[in-house]
Amino acid sequence: TAKVLGGPIAWSITVNTTGSITQVTSFGVPRDTQEKVRVALEGKPFVSTALGGIVGPVWTPLPIDEEISTDAFGLFGVRSGWYIPISCLQENLVALVIVGGPSAGDFAEARHRDLVNFLAQETSLIAENAILREHDHYQATHDSLTSLANRAAFEDYLAHALAIATRTSGHLAVLLLDLNRFKDVNDTLGHHIGDALLNEVAQRLTSVMREADVVARLGGDEFVILLSTSADISGAKVAAKRLVTALEQPLLVAHRSIWIGASIGIACFPEHGTDPQTLLHRADLAMYEAKRTTVGVVAYDASVDRAQSSVPGLLLELPRAIQQNELVVHYQPKLDLNSHEVLGVEALVRWAHPTLGLLGPEQFVPLAEATGIIRQLTSWVLATALGQAAVWRASGRALRMSVNISARDLADVTLPDRVTAALVSSGVPADQLTLELTESAIMSDEAKGTEVLTRLRQLGVRISLDDFGTGYSSLAYLERLPLDEVKIDRSFLGGGNGAESFLVRSMVKMGHHLGLQIVVEGIEHWTSYESVARIDCDELQGFALSPPLEAAQLEQWLDDWTSNLPSGSSHPWRQAE
């Protein structure tokens, strides 16, 4: 500026974002004078200096004249000239330039003023651009929610750290962390709480790790930590356990204590990989293994790969899932056609898997049946369904409960004892429980099956033959078995044409003749209701009435159903049409 203006003296004073003077430089000033001013000003809050007192909030260049110059400008050896605040974004002062001369009347002309004005604006723009670029860089490398480094920045750090570790034969560890119950929190308490929780987690992570470790958020509820100083596998495990323990403590979010928990997978350099992608991928595999086995921390090894690729993975998880109440029971209502009331429900199990979502019974019941785990599963469903029945009974809803039993259960001579135990502990009368079995389950060992069924019936429990018509048995088969009910498989309802309903009608007649209760299941359309009503069966079940529902939803559904039921109507389903 001094050069352009032709003046002999120029000072530049730089101010940082917190308002302190960080740099003092000069032009045309003796070295020792500059040094004296520098020592006097650097590190001081700008506003506390004599200069700060007069510049105030004015952001356009102002002339220096003798009246105001004594205190503020004496130090700089300037008696006349201009002081030029350089501001940027939100009027932050980033620098102050003083140009002038040691005597009065220097630089007083209009062309000087215009030039100074122009320079001030130009410089402010440059400063603004620089800050915006820095801001962009920050945004590109940081996660906007938690202010942690983002994935791109983490990969850069990791590549850099790997280069150094390779040169120095050092060790590195990548810890991939995933929260255990984040989805639940987000779904039940809302995104605001979810976001606040992620912030709390970020803070807790950084507070537990050392300064030199890099903590980043990869997205969602996934975080990654780079342990850079000579972290070998055992050291990494210790650090990971520390993190898991830290996240087992409740987090306080919006006046709530939230228990979130976390699983961590570890991959180390050089043992598990030498490039960022491999390390991140293997840490990810190890993390899934940690989730799957619920052990909290798993370091990658070749067996993790194998475990991930094998189908029975779900099977290994099942016993734990049962213990930890990951299974849930939904209830599907059955409509009694004599009273037009819902007198019973069927318990249908689901698995709320932490990573795979809600799994239907087809996805895991066959696995459980192929091993002994079905015993545990059946006992759990029995206890849960009867527990629910007891709750409903206590609140005035006497609903019969149907529970599905597999072939393997029937081969188990302790089944009647297990059923008795579940009845006793729930307090539900035995005749309120119906056990549903398929023909193939009974036929696989007819003598033993019949024996167990007979003992169950002696307890007072009702027995239902499920999926009737899909097996190989004849109607005559029904006569030999100790049964109370038959459920006609939905495949017979198909298009609802004459032949099918003739078949169904015959089955119903035959069943009634044998003194059996007939349930028709899988009714999806109102038209099939009508045709089924004509065939004189006892109970209906199907999506058209209601899909299987969670207990609370079913209560709501029952209330709605009852209140829409006109008294004396013989076709209540028409109401819902």
Ligand code: C2E
């Ligand atoms: P299921 O015993 O025949 O149960 C009826 C199945 O048909 C249920 O499927 C139910 O959701 C479905 N469904 C009901 N109404 C309709 C309809 O109108 N249309 C169609 N297309 N489907 C309908 P889900 O819950 O997937 O259960 C499938 C099977 O898994 C069950 O067939 C049963 O064999 C077995 N299962 C379910 N829960 C358990 C359990 O706790 N233990 C055992 N051992 N097996 C179970």
Ligand code: CA
């Ligand atoms: Ca069934």
Ligand code: CA
């Ligand atoms: Ca069935």
